[in-house]
Amino acid sequence: MTATTPGFELDPRALRHLADAQVNVELDTGDMVLNIGPQHPATHGTLRLVVRLDGERVVAADPVIGYMHRGYEKLTEFRTYPQVTTLINRIDWLSSFANEVPFIWAAELLMDIEAPPRATWIRTILTELSRIATIYLFLGEMGLQVGALTPAFWAFRDRELVLNLIEAATGGRFHPNFNRIGGLKDDLPWGWIAECRRAMRRILDGCDDFEDVLVGNEIFEARTRGVGIIPAELGAAYGVSGANLRASGVDWDLRRDGRPYLAYPELDFKVWTHPDGDSFARYWVRLQETREAARMVLQLLDGLPGGPIMAKVPRIIKVPEGECWVETENPLGQMGYYVVSKGATGPFRVKIRSASFSNVSILPWLLRGVYVPDVVTILASLYFILGDIDR
Amino acid sequence: MPEEAAETVPAAGAGGAPALDERAAAVVERLRDRLGDGVIETGSACGSPVVRVRRDAWRRAAEVAKEELACDFLSFISGIDWQPAPRPEGEDGGDTSAPVQPAEMTFGAAGSAGRFQVFAHVESTTRHHGVTLKVDVDDAEMRVPSWVPVYGGADWHERECWEMFGIVFDGHPSLRHLYLPAEFEGHPLRKDFPLLAREVKPWPGLVDVEPMPGEAAGPGEAAGGAEEAGS
Amino acid sequence: MSLAVEVPWGLILALKTLVVLAVIPLGALILGYVFLLKMMSHMQSRLGPMDPGGYHGWFQLIGDGIKFLQKEDVMPDGADRRVFAMAPLVVVMSTFLVFAVIPAGPRLVVAELDVGIFYALAVSSLSVVGILMAGWASANKFALLGGLRAAGQLIAYELPLILGVVGVVIQAGTLDLQGIVLAQRDGEIFGWGGIGNPFILTQIVGFALFLVAAQAELTQTPFDMPVAESELVSGYMVEYTGFRFLFFFIGEFGTAFAFAALASTLFLGGWAIPGVDGTAADVLGPVVLLIKVMAVSFLIFWVRFTYPRLREDQLQAMAWKVLIPIALANIVVTGVLKVAF
Numbered sequence: 001m002t003a004t005t006p007g008f009e010l011d012p013r014a015l016r017h018l019a020d021a022q023v024n025v026e027l028d029t030g031d032m033v034l035n036i037g038p039q040h041p042a043t044h045g046t047l048r049l050v051v052r053l054d055g056e057r058v059v060a061a062d063p064v065i066g067y068m069h070r071g072y073e074k075l076t077e078f079r080t081y082p083q084v085t086t087l088i089n090r091i092d093w094l095s096s097f098a099n100e101v102p103f104i105w106a107a108e109l110l111m112d113i114e115a116p117p118r119a120t121w122i123r124t125i126l127t128e129l130s131r132i133a134t135i136y137l138f139l140g141e142m143g144l145q146v147g148a149l150t151p152a153f154w155a156f157r158d159r160e161l162v163l164n165l166i167e168a169a170t171g172g173r174f175h176p177n178f179n180r181i182g183g184l185k186d187d188l189p190w191g192w193i194a195e196c197r198r199a200m201r202r203i204l205d206g207c208d209d210f211e212d213v214l215v216g217n218e219i220f221e222a223r224t225r226g227v228g229i230i231p232a233e234l235g236a237a238y239g240v241s242g243a244n245l246r247a248s249g250v251d252w253d254l255r256r257d258g259r260p261y262l263a264y265p266e267l268d269f270k271v272w273t274h275p276d277g278d279s280f281a282r283y284w285v286r287l288q289e290t291r292e293a294a295r296m297v298l299q300l301l302d303g304l305p306g307g308p309i310m311a312k313v314p315r316i317i318k319v320p321e322g323e324c325w326v327e328t329e330n331p332l333g334q335m336g337y338y339v340v341s342k343g344a345t346g347p348f349r350v351k352i353r354s355a356s357f358s359n360v361s362i363l364p365w366l367l368r369g370v371y372v373p374d375v376v377t378i379l380a381s382l383y384f385i386l387g388d389i390d391r
Numbered sequence: 392m393p394e395e396a397a398e399t400v401p402a403a404g405a406g407g408a409p410a411l412d413e414r415a416a417a418v419v420e421r422l423r424d425r426l427g428d429g430v431i432e433t434g435s436a437c438g439s440p441v442v443r444v445r446r447d448a449w450r451r452a453a454e455v456a457k458e459e460l461a462c463d464f465l466s467f468i469s470g471i472d473w474q475p476a477p478r479p480e481g482e483d484g485g486d487t488s489a490p491v492q493p494a495e496m497t498f499g500a501a502g503s504a505g506r507f508q509v510f511a512h513v514e515s516t517t518r519h520h521g522v523t524l525k526v527d528v529d530d531a532e533m534r535v536p537s538w539v540p541v542y543g544g545a546d547w548h549e550r551e552c553w554e555m556f557g558i559v560f561d562g563h564p565s566l567r568h569l570y571l572p573a574e575f576e577g578h579p580l581r582k583d584f585p586l587l588a589r590e591v592k593p594w595p596g597l598v599d600v601e602p603m604p605g606e607a608a609g610p611g612e613a614a615g616g617a618e619e620a621g622s
Numbered sequence: 623m624s625l626a627v628e629v630p631w632g633l634i635l636a637l638k639t640l641v642v643l644a645v646i647p648l649g650a651l652i653l654g655y656v657f658l659l660k661m662m663s664h665m666q667s668r669l670g671p672m673d674p675g676g677y678h679g680w681f682q683l684i685g686d687g688i689k690f691l692q693k694e695d696v697m698p699d700g701a702d703r704r705v706f707a708m709a710p711l712v713v714v715m716s717t718f719l720v721f722a723v724i725p726a727g728p729r730l731v732v733a734e735l736d737v738g739i740f741y742a743l744a745v746s747s748l749s750v751v752g753i754l755m756a757g758w759a760s761a762n763k764f765a766l767l768g769g770l771r772a773a774g775q776l777i778a779y780e781l782p783l784i785l786g787v788v789g790v791v792i793q794a795g796t797l798d799l800q801g802i803v804l805a806q807r808d809g810e811i812f813g814w815g816g817i818g819n820p821f822i823l824t825q826i827v828g829f830a831l832f833l834v835a836a837q838a839e840l841t842q843t844p845f846d847m848p849v850a851e852s853e854l855v856s857g858y859m860v861e862y863t864g865f866r867f868l869f870f871f872i873g874e875f876g877t878a879f880a881f882a883a884l885a886s887t888l889f890l891g892g893w894a895i896p897g898v899d900g901t902a903a904d905v906l907g908p909v910v911l912l913i914k915v916m917a918v919s920f921l922i923f924w925v926r927f928t929y930p931r932l933r934e935d936q937l938q939a940m941a942w943k944v945l946i947p948i949a950l951a952n953i954v955v956t957g958v959l960k961v962a963f
Contacts, residue, residue: 217929237541239464324436
């Protein structure tokens with residue numbers, strides 16, 4: 001209760017008395033204030049939702065964030081560029097590699113360095129692998145949040161294959177820190193490509209399993225269809241991005257529509273959208289995106305070019321003065337970095353635009369009038385990582 | 392000051408940042424057309440257009456971006472403090488591990504009139520272009536019109552900006568702490584706000600590093616950063 | 623109950639009590655081990671506990687039980703202490719009471735009541751009182767929501783549960799569980815009495831209703847909103863630790879065992895083996911019943927591990943708009959056919 005915020009006065013004792021008084025005067029039901037989180041399984045982390053309930057219906061919801069705020073924007077000002085990647089690894093910790101990519105890209109743009117093709121392709125592969133690792137977990141987690149235990153375990157089982165691949169290539173399961181300005185730390189190990197192909201086929205099978213056990217399930221549909229509808233215009237105004245926005249019918253994917261980056265311009269892939277904008281649509285879009293990502297990895301493996309993995313880079317990284325805005329399509333949505341450099345070894349200011357922050361900022365609007373079980377469905381379907389909200 | 396910025400930005404451009412392409416230039420032209428003298432200066436952030444507008448045109452700029460440029464997507468709103476962080480002066484006090492930034496105040500793309508700026512990025516989900524808008528904040532007044540009436544999502548971004556920089560957004564429904572506890576004092580992202588963790592205890596990476604020969608003031612940085620004192 | 627030796631009634635009573643007290647934790651243990659630890663792990667591609675006890679981790683649940691006994695007994699500050707302490711007992715008691723009337727052989731029944739099935743269903747719903755007590759006394763909002771949900775749900779599903787059984791009662795012509803078993807054993811399928819006439823053949827609708835409603839009574843997925851792990855954390859159980867939680871756990875699996883036994887008795891012929899009678903039936907009866915209980919439990923737990931959970935309003939709609947009309951139609955059809963044949 002430390003972070004009780006002014007403007008939303010919450011004294012549970014006072015409210016209880018108020019409720020009692022109301023019941024005594026007339027048979028009116030008082031609102032109950034319920035704290036969902038910061039230690040609640042549905043918030044997978046330390047998000048706190050203060051909801052005002054009338055029965056089981058939410059009258060108002062106020063997300064309280066910041067329990068995990070680590071002040072990365074401040075810390076980046078005290079780090080050199082190579083050190084910053086260690087920090088930003090931990091923003092969205094499920095897809096750490098994908099976090100590194102835009103920052104390194106920004107530094108490379110400012111320094112006018114271009115990574116060699118092989119490094120670019122391996123980066124693309126690892127980005128897509130981390131996309132799979134992230135979203136695959138969602139595919140199971142969503143089941144867990146609406147009450148189906150089993151898919152969650154399947155998700156963890158198959159994600160292990162992807163994490164093993166990332167570990168084999170980078171040495172780190174969760175926080176690879178594998179990107180260097182101008183390329184990558186290492187090349188892929190022997191046998192990795194064959195192993196990767198096998199894993200991708202397993203992932204594609206696993207997606208079919210999820211489709212069978214959840215998408216085709218009447219109860220799952222009853223719980224998710226029509227729940228938490230985000231209108232496209234409102235979602236965009238709130239900065240909701242990624243699969244959450246594509247599930248509202250917005251056909252926009254930075255891999256295809258943004259400034260060309262990594263090997264995406266050379267890939268053949270489809271951007272999936274769904275017109276409904278509800279929780280089911282978000283699940284469905286992510287399911288298709290996982291499949292698409294697995295197919296992309298297979299494509300990338302087929303066309304992997306040879307050559308060096310590191311461009312010529314000065315030993316001491318000094319980034320010329322300038323500003324750079326880059327954004328990439330990360331598993332959770334759009335991640336952007338606004339890097340301001342003053343020509344030193346470290347950035348002067350880094351604005352981190354993380355996807356979950358904007359995705360979650362729509363919650364007060366989205367949760368009004370829904371039932372408590374739907375709160376959980378909506379939270380799960382928005383799919384946020386606490387580190388990505390709090391930075 | 393803007394003259395300085397004008398000198399430095401092309402230098403960065405020569406170092407890699409491409410000039411604005413046609414689409415970005417069209418966006419800037421449109422803004423200039425609609426806002427008139429509301430646009431003070433334009434620049435480029437590695438090819439992404441940056442437009443600095445006058446404070447009284449700040450909300451109008453958002454409206455124009457949203458209505459006429461179809462920039463319906465709010466990417467972020469944040470602030471920037473251009474004043475260099477004070478370097479520790481004592482022999483053994485303070486943090487010496489951070490990269491050394493230039494001591495004089497210089498401004499980035501599109502310049503600035505003072506220490507604080509608010510900048511925001513909006514994008515179009517349909518036309519796939521975007522623009523970064525900047526507005527100067529008067530040091531004494533620290534007020535900027537809010538974007539909440541235009542972009543609903545500006546709510547949290549402005550709350551963050553307010554608590555981190557102390558910039559007040561006029562017209563915001565409830566400026567209250569977002570990340571930090573309600574009783575928190577100070578504005579952490581201002582450059583003069585010390586990173587206390589580094590003040591009370593030196594960066595652990597420093598412990599084993601011998602001072603470089605000829606280096607006077609304390610140990611340099613871990614690894615390669617140590618040589619920066621010489622350059 | 624006629625034994626060769628005359629035994630004082632007090633001893634018989636003590637024996638019966640002991641049997642019931644032993645059967646329920648044992649049944650809960652078996653279900654917990656076979657389904658929770660082994661089947662669930664298998665379905666979810668997990669190993670499950672394998673070490674304790676040497677062979678496939680058979681000792682795990684007992685170890686868990688010992689662990690629960692050692693744990694600190696936490697009582698929330700604002701709790702209504704006496705009610706809080708009593709609630710798990712009430713829940714477990716209702717489970718114990720159900721077992722009293724379920725026959726495991728021609729003579730193996732604790733209390734042969736003329737209104738057996740009526741009694742069984744009545745005491746099984748006593749557990750809702752315990753759950754409400756737990757939800758209210760915990761002084762926790764999540765627990766309160768869970769308790770209220772449980773009350774609404776259990777009352778709503780009491781009706782289809784009972785109405786689903788009425789068809790059986792009409793066919794058997796008795797409320798006595800032993801009588802229902804005998805009616806199935808002695809029945810014939812178009813003149814062929816090889817397997818008797820288990821009522822599942824004629825009352826398949828009733829069986830389905832009973833299972834769905836039992837699932838809801840057990841607060842198992844897809845009807846587990848009262849405990850809803852991801853929403854209410856653990857609902858009415860959220861504040862319970864140590865042996866009090868263990869009581870709920872035993873109650874949960876014991877009740878599953880009891881409902882499976884009831885379903886086996888009502889629809890699958892209970893302990894009866896056609897052609898086997900007397901002492902042989904007393905020996906084989908419990909084995910046969912156990913096999914059937916395991917089969918029914920398998921269905922219950924299979925659904926539990928596979929399905930997502932419904933929302934509270936969807937659950938109510940399903941009870942009142944779907945299950946109850948079907949049950950009523952089933953009763954009418956059964957009644958008409960009973961008169962016709």
